[in-house]
Amino acid sequence: MMAYSLNNFCDDTRATLRESDDSAGREKIRRALEQLLTDQAFCAEHAGADNHTGMKQIFEDASLNFCVLAYNMRAPRISPPHDHGSSWAIYGQVAEYTDMTIWRTVEDGEEKLEQVRSFRLAPGQAGLFDTKEIHSIDYPAGSKFIRVTGVDMSKEDRRVFDPATGEVKVVSSVGTGSQR
Numbered sequence: 449m450m451a452y453s454l455n456n457f458c459d460d461t462r463a464t465l466r467e468s469d470d471s472a473g474r475e476k477i478r479r480a481l482e483q484l485l486t487d488q489a490f491c492a493e494h495a496g497a498d499n500h501t502g503m504k505q506i507f508e509d510a511s512l513n514f515c516v517l518a519y520n521m522r523a524p525r526i527s528p529p530h531d532h533g534s535s536w537a538i539y540g541q542v543a544e545y546t547d548m549t550i551w552r553t554v555e556d557g558e559e560k561l562e563q564v565r566s567f568r569l570a571p572g573q574a575g576l577f578d579t580k581e582i583h584s585i586d587y588p589a590g591s592k593f594i595r596v597t598g599v600d601m602s603k604e605d606r607r608v609f610d611p612a613t614g615e616v617k618v619v620s621s622v623g624t625g626s627q628r
């Protein structure tokens with residue numbers, strides 16, 4: 449297999465977003481991320497056995513502001529349902545797995561959340577959450593993944609939901625939000 453580096457991925461992502469910053473373009477970026485996950489040098493450098501623990505930004509585009517982060521998670525975690533504000537997000541799994549659940553809000557006297565679908569991301573697979581798509585993630589200890597977002601999430605407000613009540617909070621992403 450031809451090597452496909454982080455630089456190749458970022459060049460292709462920039463070109464895709466310039467041409468079509470929409471669902472079709474993001475699906476193309478999701479497939480490109482799966483190609484990047486096949487690059488063993490990339491995985492070893494950013495999500496190998498001896499990498500940083502926690503999250504680390506490994507690229508931010510100076511012109512279009514999309515970001516690539518590498519997550520090497522030591523502890524298991526279940527996130528609450530959330531979105532990424534006005535940004536889309538693509539998660540690509542390197543090691544272990546992440547269970548993804550998509551939610552939607554329903555009006556039933558008051559706003560509630562209901563599950564739309566769930567799927568497991570195995571190593572080599574990437575999943576897209578489009579703008580405003582509510583999702584939660586659940587991963588075991590040792591999960592390693594790459595996340596690409598359309599903007600720097602540390603500067604973006606997003607919605608976080610209580611799955612039981614559907615209650616929504618708008619939170620700024622500084623701090624724990626960056627774990628999601």
Ligand SMILES: [Fe+2]
Pocket residue numbers: 530531532537583628
């Ligand atoms: Fe997320």
